[in-house]
Amino acid sequence: xxxxxxxxVPFATRRRRRIIWIASSFVLLALAIAGLSLGDAAIPVPDVxxxxxxxxxxxxxxxxxxxxxxxxxxxxxIGAMLALSGALFQVITRNPLGSPDIxxxxxxxxxxxxxxxxGGSVSTVALTAGAVGGGIASAALVFALVAWxxxxxxxxxxxxxxxxxxxxxxxxxxxxxxxDVVAHTAAIWGAGSLNGIDGRWMPLILITFVLGGLAxxxxxxGLTLYELGEDRATSLGVRPxxxxxxxxxxxxxxxAVTIAAAGPIAFVALAAPQIARRVWRSxxxxxxxxxxxxxxxxxxxxxxxxxxxxxTMLPTGLVTIGIGGLYLAWMLSAANRRRR
Amino acid sequence: xxxxxxxxxRRLRRPPDAVVLPIVVILLLTAVAVSIxxxxxxxxxxxxFVALTAPTGTETDLIVRDVRLPRTFIGIAAGxxxxxxxxxxxxxxxxxxxxxxxLGVNAxxxxxxxxxxxxxxxxxxxxxxxxxxxxxxxxxxxxxVIGGVGRGASIGRLTLTGVAIGAVLSxxxxxxxxIDPHAYQSMRLWGAGALGGxxxxxxxxTLAVVAVxxxxxxxxxxxxxxxxxxxxxxxxLGGRVGAARLGGFLAIxxxxGAATAAAGPIAFVGLLVPHALRAVFGPDTRRLxxxxxxxxxxxxxxxxxxxxxxxxxxxxxxGVMTAFLGAPVLVALVLSRRVQADGAPS
Numbered sequence: 001x002x003x004x005x006x007x008x009v010p011f012a013t014r015r016r017r018r019i020i021w022i023a024s025s026f027v028l029l030a031l032a033i034a035g036l037s038l039g040d041a042a043i044p045v046p047d048v049x050x051x052x053x054x055x056x057x058x059x060x061x062x063x064x065x066x067x068x069x070x071x072x073x074x075x076x077x078i079g080a081m082l083a084l085s086g087a088l089f090q091v092i093t094r095n096p097l098g099s100p101d102i103x104x105x106x107x108x109x110x111x112x113x114x115x116x117x118x119g120g121s122v123s124t125v126a127l128t129a130g131a132v133g134g135g136i137a138s139a140a141l142v143f144a145l146v147a148w149x150x151x152x153x154x155x156x157x158x159x160x161x162x163x164x165x166x167x168x169x170x171x172x173x174x175x176x177x178x179x180d181v182v183a184h185t186a187a188i189w190g191a192g193s194l195n196g197i198d199g200r201w202m203p204l205i206l207i208t209f210v211l212g213g214l215a216x217x218x219x220x221x222g223l224t225l226y227e228l229g230e231d232r233a234t235s236l237g238v239r240p241x242x243x244x245x246x247x248x249x250x251x252x253x254x255x256a257v258t259i260a261a262a263g264p265i266a267f268v269a270l271a272a273p274q275i276a277r278r279v280w281r282s283x284x285x286x287x288x289x290x291x292x293x294x295x296x297x298x299x300x301x302x303x304x305x306x307x308x309x310x311x312t313m314l315p316t317g318l319v320t321i322g323i324g325g326l327y328l329a330w331m332l333s334a335a336n337r338r339r340r
Numbered sequence: 341x342x343x344x345x346x347x348x349x350r351r352l353r354r355p356p357d358a359v360v361l362p363i364v365v366i367l368l369l370t371a372v373a374v375s376i377x378x379x380x381x382x383x384x385x386x387x388x389f390v391a392l393t394a395p396t397g398t399e400t401d402l403i404v405r406d407v408r409l410p411r412t413f414i415g416i417a418a419g420x421x422x423x424x425x426x427x428x429x430x431x432x433x434x435x436x437x438x439x440x441x442x443l444g445v446n447a448x449x450x451x452x453x454x455x456x457x458x459x460x461x462x463x464x465x466x467x468x469x470x471x472x473x474x475x476x477x478x479x480x481x482x483x484x485v486i487g488g489v490g491r492g493a494s495i496g497r498l499t500l501t502g503v504a505i506g507a508v509l510s511x512x513x514x515x516x517x518x519i520d521p522h523a524y525q526s527m528r529l530w531g532a533g534a535l536g537g538x539x540x541x542x543x544x545x546t547l548a549v550v551a552v553x554x555x556x557x558x559x560x561x562x563x564x565x566x567x568x569x570x571x572x573x574x575x576x577l578g579g580r581v582g583a584a585r586l587g588g589f590l591a592i593x594x595x596x597g598a599a600t601a602a603a604g605p606i607a608f609v610g611l612l613v614p615h616a617l618r619a620v621f622g623p624d625t626r627r628l629x630x631x632x633x634x635x636x637x638x639x640x641x642x643x644x645x646x647x648x649x650x651x652x653x654x655x656x657x658x659g660v661m662t663a664f665l666g667a668p669v670l671v672a673l674v675l676s677r678r679v680q681a682d683g684a685p686s
Contacts (some may be wrong), residue, residue, distance in 0.1 A: 053430050097500060145671060158437065161503055165607065166667035169660045172532060176660075177651050191514060265508065267473045318511045318518070325508030332501045333486040 006013035017280055017289075024292050028076065031299040036064050038303065040311055070199045075302050075316075076295040078194070078262055079272070081254045083294025084216050084287060086269030087276075088251035090328045091223045091285050092244050096331070097157050100135075100255045104163035106264040108138025108257040110190065111167050114174045117186055118303040124260065131224035131256035138163060139252050174209055192317025194302050201261045212254045216287050219247055224284040265317045267324020268294050268301075274331065297323070347447070355620070357627075364634045367593060375412040375588045375641040376404065379632040379648055413543035415644055415658075416476075416637040417550040418603040421595035423636025424557055425630045426610020428588045431568050433453070435498055436615070436673065440596045441607025443502035447509035448479020449600035450531070454513045458520045465542040465601070469549065472601035477593045510605075533606040533659020535644050546602040553594035553641060557629060560587035606659045608666020615641055639665075 036048045043051070043060055050056035051064035086099040093103075100106050112134020116126050142163055146156050175186050189196065222243050225233040230240050255269065273285060273296035280289040301319040308314060372649035377383045383400060390396070391404035422440055435646075440446050452475025456462040463473075487501035500670065517531070530537070538546075563584030568573040574581050599606065617631045640658060647656035 102503075145675065155674050158499060160443075161499070162667040162670035162674070165663045165670075169663035169667070172660045173651075173656055173664075176654055176656060191518075266511075310516075312519050314515055314518060318515045320417050321507050321511035324513075325511065327503045328504040329486050329501060329508070332497055332504065 013281060016142055017282075020280060020289075021292075022049070024296060028292070028296055028299070031296065031303060032072050032076070035075070035299060035303055036068045038293045038307060039063070039068065041226075066199075069301070070202060071197055072299070074197050074201060074205050074261065075194050075299050077205050078258045078265070079268055079294040079296070079298025080291035081205075081209055081212060081258050081294070082265060082268040082298065083254040083272035083276070083290040085251040085258075086271075086294075087273040087285050087287050087290040088216065088219075088223075088247045088254075089269070090273055091227055092247050092251075093156055094227070095157065096274055096322060097270065097328075099267075100139075100251065101264065101266050101269055102157055102164070103139070103142055103160035104167060105139050105142075105252060105255060106259060106266070106269075107164045107167035107171065108141075108250075109135035109259040110264045111171055111174070112137070113260055114171055114186055114190075118178050120176055124201060128204065128257055128260040131260040132253055135252040135256040136249070139248060140166065143248075189263040191315035192263040192320070193305075193315035194262055195306075195313050195315065197262055205257065205261055208254065208257045213291070215250045219243065219250065220287050223247060225331060227284055263315070263317065265298065266321045267328070268297055268320050271324040272297055273326045275327070356410040356501075359378065360620075360631075364631060364638075368634050368638050371638045371641040372412055372416065374645055375415060376408045378645050379403075379408060380653060390529040405540060407536065410538045410540045411541035411644070413540075413547050414538055414602045414630065415535045415641040417543070417546045418599040418606060419609060419637035419640035420633045421550045421599040421636070422606060422609040423613035423632035424554065424629055425592045425595040425599075427614045427625065427632050428557065428564065428592055429610065430614060431564050432585060432588045432592075432624055433498060434570075437499050437611070437670070439608065440592070440599075441610065442499055442506070443480070444483050444504075444506035444509060445476050445480045445592065445596045446600050446605035446607065447506040447513070448475040448477075448482075449597050450605045451475055451509045451516075452478075453511045453530075453601055454516045458516045461590075465538065466545060469545070469598060469601040473593055473597035476597040476600065479505065480589065480592060480596075530604040532657035533604040533662070535603055535640070536655075538602060542602065546598055549598040550595060553591055553598065554633060556587060556591045556594065560584055560591065560672060561626050561629055564588060564629075568623065568625045604657075604659060606662055608662045608670070609636055609640060612662070612666045612669050615673065621678075 033045060033048060036052075037043050037045050041063060047056055047060055049062055051061045052069075054061070089098045089100055089103065089105075090096055092098070109131040112130040112132070113127050114130075115134070116130030121127070142156070142160055145159050145163075161211070171190065175190070178186065197282060222233070222238045225236050225238050226240060226243055233240060233243075258265065275288040275297070276282070276286050276293040278287040280286050282289065298316070298320065301323060302316045305314040305316045307317040308319075354476055371514055373388075377385075377388060381403065383404070384585065387400045388404065391398075391401040395401040395405060425440050425445075426438070429440065430436055432438075449472040452471040453468050454469045455475075456471040462468055483502050483505050484497070486505070487498035488545075513531070560583070563574075563580060567581060567584050567588075569577070571581055613632050613636050614628055616636060617628055621627050621631065642663070643661040644658040647658055647661045
């Protein structure tokens, strides 16, 4: 099988995918407008556009551009970053469940960030450094633990579940040992939420999103070959070990930055790549489509979290757990039905 | 290789019950004594004796009757319940990783209790327990159906289904408690898994319900023992497989429901205890059931005391402690030769 036969796609599928891209762009746009318009103070859509273009009342401009726009933009970027991270790990582990939150990296990144908070720092850079360090450390631990028995089957996943449980206990312990104010801040953030996110995260998130996206684009051809099997990829010039380590580092950094900004938002990394694969009918991992799906998924979840029990705003992570967990359960039961 | 190893293990002489049973009972009594005596204020034996036999309403008497005794009773009840439920689940599903916490049963009971508190405004402990039973039953049925129990579904898949369903149910619980600030306060500690904070009456009720569950387990123990040999063998030997399954399911629901209503979701006890015992006593199901009922409380009570001492004057919830102790065991199990993650236990 040559590279061309992997990449060449029938015309009907190409047309279908073009339609899905256009449709999903419209969905994304609609969610963005809804996010800017809906809230405790509902703002009519024409006023939203007026505010975006610098016209209209100063108060409306402040709400739309100052408060809601960062949340919408960052929500889309964070959703895309989570999905890309999940897509990378699912390819590396060759397992649709090999997402960073199941493997324990999210819990590890959260531990790192918590330690920074307890240490008394809340600057974006310190938080991010803590989260990246914690994520890389737990990723290294999981792979080291399974290395001598092979990562086959669900062994990697279950080791990840165990590490998640243990790090969860560590995190609860840190929260309990901290004083009340810090613990409360950490607990709300710990559910994973866009509620507290503001403009100061904009540069860091957008820079990571762009650089991470470029890195994934650069890795994608190699990863597509890697999915065909290690031997075939090696014979086509891919260096599997280096590819795995690079992809893992990119994945952990993408994930850790989102955790530093919004806390651990569960299941988007797991579900988005799988949903994208089904909707776009793609054999190899569709990275761009995953990013789009992740953005849509997180913006939708965030809208639901903010409006479902208004004026109480739920942490976004609770809604994504609901959606993602149901999706995972459905996926597992579908797999069961196929086996019979 | 595997057959040889198992054969070798079978030939090892198991320690006789006449020696081990008294040791385990003494350990349990020690754990109970330590649990009552140790806390923010450590009590002497004389103070304890007076408080238990002839209470006069002094401060120590109050501490013992209102704080320490309920905590210890709930530790005994929940420890027995979760460990025994773990053995039953591992037998019924033929999945060495099955555990009330991992398979989402505790999460189901928790959600039902949260619904009782937030939606129906029920504060009465006895009433929340009925909700916990219902939640445990629905969650275990759901995980069983989706995870494909009894159709040769892989062990990993059943565990993952439990984790997924558990995550969804816990998220719903968290959402409920966040909507209602009052409920959040009352569920915060409970949600982490804690033995303290219940009245003596509630503790006695929990003990009674768990005792009923254990009687049920005694009744179905022969059937479970046969099931452990495999379904076909059990049938061939005249075992009533359906009855044993149903009885086991009911026992799991009663035991997990009572434990979770009283102490919150506590994971890993049902994994840790049976596996530690299996390493000592081998795979005899009935023996495992008896020793689990005794050893579960030892683990839970000691973990609770340890949690109270580690970061005093604050205390670590016992659910956090068991996760900390149990997760390495899960890793060791998955990495060991005896559990093939994708196949049947070898």
